[in-house]
Each structure stands twice: as structure tokens, then as C-alpha cells.
Amino acid sequence: MNTVVGAGAGIAVQGAQIPSVSIVIPAYNEENAVVPTVRQVGEILDAAGISHEIIVVNDGSKDNTAAQAKTVCANVIDFPHNGGYGRALKAGIAVSRAPLVAIIDADGTYPASALPEMIGMAAYNDMVVGDRGMAMKGVPLIRKPAKWILNSLASHLAQHKITDLNSGLRVFRKDSLELFLHLLPNAFSFTTTITLCMLASGLRVSYLPIEYGKRVGQSKIKPRDFFKFMMLVFRLTVYFQPLRVFLPIGLALFVMGVGKAIYDVYLDNFSETAVFGILGAIMVWSLGLLADMIARLQIKPKEAPK
Numbered sequence: 001m002n003t004v005v006g007a008g009a010g011i012a013v014q015g016a017q018i019p020s021v022s023i024v025i026p027a028y029n030e031e032n033a034v035v036p037t038v039r040q041v042g043e044i045l046d047a048a049g050i051s052h053e054i055i056v057v058n059d060g061s062k063d064n065t066a067a068q069a070k071t072v073c074a075n076v077i078d079f080p081h082n083g084g085y086g087r088a089l090k091a092g093i094a095v096s097r098a099p100l101v102a103i104i105d106a107d108g109t110y111p112a113s114a115l116p117e118m119i120g121m122a123a124y125n126d127m128v129v130g131d132r133g134m135a136m137k138g139v140p141l142i143r144k145p146a147k148w149i150l151n152s153l154a155s156h157l158a159q160h161k162i163t164d165l166n167s168g169l170r171v172f173r174k175d176s177l178e179l180f181l182h183l184l185p186n187a188f189s190f191t192t193t194i195t196l197c198m199l200a201s202g203l204r205v206s207y208l209p210i211e212y213g214k215r216v217g218q219s220k221i222k223p224r225d226f227f228k229f230m231m232l233v234f235r236l237t238v239y240f241q242p243l244r245v246f247l248p249i250g251l252a253l254f255v256m257g258v259g260k261a262i263y264d265v266y267l268d269n270f271s272e273t274a275v276f277g278i279l280g281a282i283m284v285w286s287l288g289l290l291a292d293m294i295a296r297l298q299i300k301p302k303e304a305p306k
Helices: 035-047 065-070 085-095 112-121 142-158 174-183 189-200 225-240 243-268 272-298
Strands: 010-012 016-020 021-026 052-059 076-079 099-103 129-132 171-175 205-209
Touching: 010 085, 021 085, 021 112, 035 052, 035 065, 035 112, 035 205, 052 065, 052 085, 052 171, 052 225, 065 076, 076 085, 085 099, 085 174, 085 189, 099 112, 099 174, 099 225, 112 129, 112 171, 112 189, 129 189, 142 189, 171 189, 174 189, 174 205, 189 225, 243 272
Parallel strands: 021 052, 021 099, 052 076, 129 205
Antiparallel strands: 010 016, 099 171, 129 171
16 A cells, blocks of 8 residues: 655654654545545645655545545545544554644545644644634534533533534644544544543643634534534543542532431431432442542553653
8 A cells, every 4th residue: 555755854764764744534425525635735744844644544435535535645545335434534543654643624624734833733742633713614503502512511521621622633643642542433423532532631632723614515413413422521521530420410419418308307307318318429429439440540641742
């Protein structure tokens, strides 16, 4: 499998030239946009003197996406069936050779012009995210409230302001990304998952404001995916920071139990409901502490970027 490597100085290893960054472009039914996207990425990185390889992953497209991609990119992974956005990204990451990995959608919504600055920021960050901002001009109006709710919930549970939870323009340090590959799903929630994984693990994440354009073709995200994203946020929070879920639930049970006990004493009729509330709080807190100990054992510490 051949790879297109752009201009600029790479890293020489055993006589081979390793690029500075691998650009992974997932594509599903993007025959009208994939060629301009690949060309724009290559031209911008060449102009910046950044050595690179471009990897296009055709995720079982039913149109001519694969054929179009092969006219401008020598490294095309061609899946016969659609397996999901996350699977496409993981496939591209698996064959990437550079110490940095960038992802960008093939639909023309994300500005490739932001890549050089984001790549520079990756020198002192584990992940750099292209922040579309609250306006997100290219996002349909009906989806904006759902995105705001999802971002707000994730920021609250992660105890970190997340300005864009699922942006598709990112640059990663590959060694940091590989810590969580086993947790990353095959679906659209790939970007949401990696955001929460890195923030909950204390890794360095920065945001760079970008201009989000109007996409070419149809969006692949459905309204029902909102509820899947919400459940994912809760699951990852329990996995990495369980006390942020268990403590509030236990506190609510404790307050209800104590409140009911005071009310029962006032009526001189102490009921089992108050006891159940207090005991329930103790059980939930105990489970939370146990889950927190397990989470700390699971999460591997990582050295800060040098």
C-alpha cells in the first residue's frame, strides 16, 4: 500500500522517511467532496513545509468515493461494507506512521487551513480540537439545542469546559491516542468518547476556534443519536470519574431519607422509608468508592509531553 508523503522534513528511521503527521480522512458517500478535501489538505501542509501522509478510508460507500479518492491519494483503505465513522478512523490510525495523527471529515465542512497551527499546538498538548463555537453556521438550527445540552452535561460531569464535544477536526499525539483505542467505538461517538477519555484522565486538551462551513452532501447523524451520546457521556463518566455520578445520587437519597425522618419524628410515626433512604445513600456511596478505586487502577499514568 503506497502512501503520499508531502514536502518538508520528516523523521529518518532506518533509511525511511517517516512523516511528521498522518492525516486520516474518513469518507462515506462523499464522491463530490473527497477530491477537493484531499487536495486542500495536501496543498496547505506542503505550503507550510510539514511532511505528511494522507490516508483516505472509504467506509463502504455506495457511490464513486473510493475511485475518486484514488485519483488524488495513493493510500486508500477501501471497506466493502459500511462499518461506522469510528471504525474508519481506527483503521486509518492503525496504518498511520507519524507521531502525530490528524483527522478531518471529507465533506468540506472543516478548514484544512487550521491544520498547521493545530499541529504546532500538538507539541505541548495531547489533543488539539478545532472548535466550531456556539454559532456553528454549518449546523442545522434544529440540532443546535441538542448540541448545547450535550456539551453542557459533558462539561459538568468532566469538570472541564468543553466548547466542542464532537468536532471532527483534531490533531492527536499518537501515543496518547493509543491509550484509549480499546474504548473507542465504531460509531459517530468516536470523537465524543476520546474527548471525555482524555479530559477525565487529566491529559492536555486545547481548542482552536475555526470556521465551520456548509457540508457537501447529506449529514450521516440522525436525531436518535442524541440519546446515544447522552448515555455515552454517563457511561464514560462512571468509567473514569465514578464519584461525580455516585456522590450526587447518594446525596439526594441521604437528603430525602433525613428529610423523611424529621417529618416522621414530627408526626411521631417513624417509617421504613427514611431508613431505606439513608441506607440507600450509604450503599450508593460505597459502590462509588469501590468504582473509584477500580477506575484508578485501570487508568495508566502518562508522562507530560516533552
